[in-house]
Amino acid sequence: MEKLKILFAVVFSVATASAASLGVVQTEGGGVQGLNIPLGLLRSVDVFKGIPFAAKPGTFEKPQPHPGWDGIRKATKFASRCLQISMLQTSSFGSEDCLYLNIWVPHGRHVSSGLPVMIWLYGGGFLVGGSMGPNFLNNYLYSGQEIADKGKVVVVSVGYRVGTLGFLSTGDSLLPGNYGLWDQHAAIAWVHRNIRSFGGDPDNITIFGESAGGASVSFQTLSPHNKGLIKRAISQSGVASCPWALNRNPRKAAEEVAENVGCPADDRMVACLKSTDARNLTMAVPRVAQGSPDYPGVTNLLLSPVVDGDFLPDRPANLFHNAAEVDYLAGVNDMDGHIFTLQDIPSLGDKNQETPVEDVKRLLTAYTKEMGPAASEIAFAEYSSNWGSTPSQDSIKRAAVDIGTDYIFLVPVQTDIYLHAANARSGRTYSYRLSEPSLMAGPGKPYHDWVGADHMDDLQYVFGKPFTTPKAYGDRHRDLSGFVIAYWTNFARTGNPNKGNLKVPVTWPAFTSTEAQFLDINAKMNESSTGRDMRLRFVRLWTSTLPSLPSYGAADAQ
Template sequence: MNLLRTGLALLLALASTSAASLGVVQTEGGLVQGQNIPVGLMRSVEVFKGVPFAAKPGLFQKPRPHPGWSGILKATKFAPRCLQVNIVQTQTFGSEDCLHLNIWVPHGKKVSSNLPVMIWFYGGGFMVGGSMGPNFLNNYLYSGQELSKRGDVIVVSAGYRVGVLGFLSTGDPSLPGNYGLWDQQAAIAWVHRNIRSFGGDPSNITIFGESAGGASVSFQILSPHTKGLVRRAISQSGVALCPWAFRSNPRDVAEQVAEKVGCPTDHTMADCLRSMDTGNLTMAAPKILQGNPDKPGVMNLQLTPVVDGDFLPDHPSKLFHNAAEVDFLLGVNNMDGHLFTSQDIPSLRSKTQDTPIEDLRRLLGAYTRGKGPAALDLAFSEYTSDWGSSPSQDTIKKTAVNIGTDFIFLVPIQTAVYLHAATATSGRTFSYLLSEPSLMAGPGKPYHDWVGSDHADDLQFVFGKPFTTPKAYADKHRALSAHMMAYWTNFARTGDPNVGPSAVPVTWPQMDHFSQQYLNISSNMNEPSTSQKMRLRFVKLWTRDIPSLP
């Protein structure tokens, strides 16, 4: 045993001495030095944590260039998250000085050069979130190490302002909003200018994100300000067209916040808000209420991107021409709505309590409110058309999850798939559905055994958690994680998830208007894993039939 330990120690020592290292790197702000982590024989990943990409932002102002530093910045600790409320909205944590990024660079015997670059934006409903250090206990979900090592890509994660400080808007030039999107754009521009020093190719940048991060990716490629900086994009479970991701009348939320902090709501409101304490402003965000199907929780996300005439000159649906040359890979988890719908209808989670059919009608009523009773009746009849005379509780509960998944995620994401494919010139479109059963589902577990991929279930596989924490996963989960990392990094390298150094199990067809093909991603992939016209009947219901009602 001691001999084995000595041998392993010797191998690691050999690996760390033989693997290349960038050492001290020159950036526009000054010199930075990261930490070299051995990941195998002659292989390492060099990590730079907490590198500033902009100065501490002014309140309700666009990000400004960082003034720089003297000496060598030891980039070995994560910076704090951006100032935000905690998950139960009782207190704040984080910092205003939060515009930092983290960089993972893989090396072999030689220092890497000209590598594809992937920039990650976290989710959190534009209210919370961060990619700086552990997300839960000691588990760092967004570590780029595994993805960087396996895909031979540089992974970057960046901070951006959230909540009131990131997305409050008066709906006019006095306080236009979208500060969090400007932060993201500043991070992309910094990477574009500096990544060559880290061995990256500035002409091959992919941005990727999940939920509000996926919507952020979508907003970035739709904005004229990001044009030319980004070559490819990946949106997981979120696009700019999602009903929770965009607000057309932000003024009322600004007035609510103003009243909470003691500001007037007249023409002096913006000036008064700018003079307020940032902690008090952060706490003044509208509360996210749950447990009522008449007022679904996602409809309470009120601090989001808006049309500001600058970053977003028009409604997102009218800006797809700006993404015409961007390769776009996007998709949804097959039960993305489970997390949210089971908050709105708590009986859905219960294995002993029945879910009343009336609760489904109430949820649909909230989603169709703008079109009245005729829309509710149409939607209800469509979702219950194959129920028969006495539907089981599993059928009723699954239908509720489908309603939430379609409205919150799947339909707007499929709409973005069609719009990108229709508008693209050189940009390619790839669509997916993740349908791996939830790790929380089954006997003795909290979820019903029929629950598929819930919201955020994709994250663990994209970031290689089944490899970094192997005891929590089975071999099939490692297979799925390897598939997703291969598709994602091949796409970042070539614009085609099938083409690159990483082997994939099934050819992923490009989406076009004729075949409307997509990839069904799971741990058990074979040729039938490609399908067509994802839930087209329900896409038409929400995008054509309901809107056409008087």
């Protein structure tokens, strides 16, 4: 037995010694050295943490090039995440010096070269978020290791400014905003210039992100500043058309921040804000109030990108020609709106409490208030059309979740998928819906047993958590994670999720303006997992029927 152990040890040490490593890598700023993590027989991943892609940014200024460093920089520790408010909005943490990125490079027997590159943009409502180390309960959700190793791609995660420092704007040239988007762009440009030294192909960059990160991906493809830098893009549960993704009245939030830090709201405001301590500015963010059916939480997100005439020269819907050559894959979770609607109508989540029909009507009234007085009645008639005369609590609660999912995520994502396909030249388009039931749903668990894929449920599968923390998951979740990593990395490699290094369970049909096909992703996929015209009736309701009602135009123009 002892001899066997020694033999295994010798074999393992030979294998890991034979697995390649980059060693010191030369970047435009200087040399960096990461860590090499052996993963078994002739497989390893080089990890570089905390490489600066820009200098410490000035308050409300675009990012500037990093001055570089002497000697070899140890890239073995995550940098701080960008300065932001805590989830409870009672304190702040992080640093102004936060424009860093992390890189995962997989190797076999030989050092990798020419690999596809995937750049991750995190979510967090443009208010919070980070990819620098543990996200929640000491769990590092955004480790690129599994994607890199399984898909044979280089994975990069980046920091970008959020909250007041990232997205405050006066709506004019004095304080144009979009600083967080400029940070993302600077990171993409840095990767394009430097990734070849890490074994990546600078001409095959895919950006991917979720929620506000998915919307960021969308904005990056629409901006003329990224021409030639991005080959492909993946938006998960968030696009430029989402109602929370673009701020149409930024001045309001700027004046509220100014008032909170004691700055005047006149022509001295911008100079005063720029000279205010960054932590005070961060804490002065307009409070995100607890939602209610009359004031849904998602309508409280007052710091987000703006049409600034520069990064976004026009409204997003008019910029899709800039993404005409970009392959685009986008989709939603089938109950993306669940956690948000739960905040607005707390009775939804209580298995022993009834949700009044009136609450569903109030939620619809809040979402349709700019569309004229008849809008909520027309919408309610659609969502309650299959209820019968005495609707069950499940019917009422599910309708509320459907309304939240459609309004906040699904309809805008479908809108942008249609726009991409209509404007595409060489770029291909793919649409999906993730329908794997929530791990929190079922008997003895907090969620109703009908709850499907909630917001953020996709992240664990994309980043391979069922493989890295196997005890928390079953075999079906490992199957699903394998499917998602295969589709995502095949797409990054070839622009077609079906073609690449990894086998997929079902052929994913492309989305075109005439054939609006999508893939339904879950652990039990088969040939019937494809569909067309995702929730078309409700997409038409929100994009055509309601906006064409009288008085909508007047309210929208204000």
